[in-house]
Amino acid sequence: MKKVPVGVSARHIHLSVDHIAALFGAGYELKVLKDLSQPGQFAAEETVAVIGPKGKFDKVRILGPARGKTQLEVSRTDAFSLGVNPPVRESGNIAGTPGIKLVGPAGEVEIEEGVIVAARHIHFHTEDAARWGIQDKQKLTVRVGGERAVIFEEVVARVSDQYALDMHIDTDEANAAGVKNGDEAEILS
């Protein structure tokens, strides 16, 4: 049985160094609130406001460290609230996605692209993937049990020796399947 812990991703944002400076001030460094399951990744103490054409979220958690490009990850439900129509994309693949307005304590930024609904995925350490015969980018079928049991198809495998085993789904997916952080999923194929 290929068992994987589930991590539920609430809406969050990754910021570029330039956007951290624009929103929080030149040279500002994010403070670590909590380490995440992936080594080196953390939830920052800081949040930003995200303003869409139809709605806004006052406090969207920043995940650090800084990235090359700013990327806002929302659920489809969040997207309807904001009034944007982002595609389902893998992290980092933001070409042609909608932009949005971000507001921080030191300024605001209108990003031209970067809003996505994250494609569900599983992070595998290279050794986990090798043991189970799973390749990077492979599409997997994964079941979560319970009173709202669901089998997710189109789950992207992401393999790296920088990763720890964890399945990432968004709040719509978690709520539809009745799962919460730390529950277990099973890779069927």
Add this chain to the structure above:
Amino acid sequence: MKKVPVGVSARHIHLSVDHIAALFGAGYELKVLKDLSQPGQFAAEETVAVIGPKGKFDKVRILGPARGKTQLEVSRTDAFSLGVNPPVRESGNIAGTPGIKLVGPAGEVEIEEGVIVAARHIHFHTEDAARWGIQDKQKLTVRVGGERAVIFEEVVARVSDQYALDMHIDTDEANAAGVKNGDEAEILS
């Protein structure tokens, strides 16, 4: 292939005659905005405000006609916003579920129970069910395709000669599976 059209249920409320009177005035009759897929059921022109411990929705659509008991159906995402923790239940089975405050133009009501997350289900006309060998209350496994393809287990069959063939899922489920009103699902077993 057992193909079924999908209907996505946004948050909505069914009201008892007494609660219609309390919220809209004695003898008030709901006005039909739009007929629904199930014969005799309709979306009303009227909405109510729903006030939870943590949040509120100003305009929750009333579905008519009046029912024996008032029942508010929300997604798990909605429930978090309101600050209530309703169970997943079949429609009508509201014993022991949370209550909530409702506000209408003529008054307000604090219901003691009636908030549920609706169990996903398929309405079958008796003839559809007989043709496919499906029994009332049977739990089905149903697939929806696409870039967020999902197989839903625990889908409740509801069979009546008053029903029209339609699969009802909530907005979390629809968003997790990337489906919209009128898309097709396939009953696998």
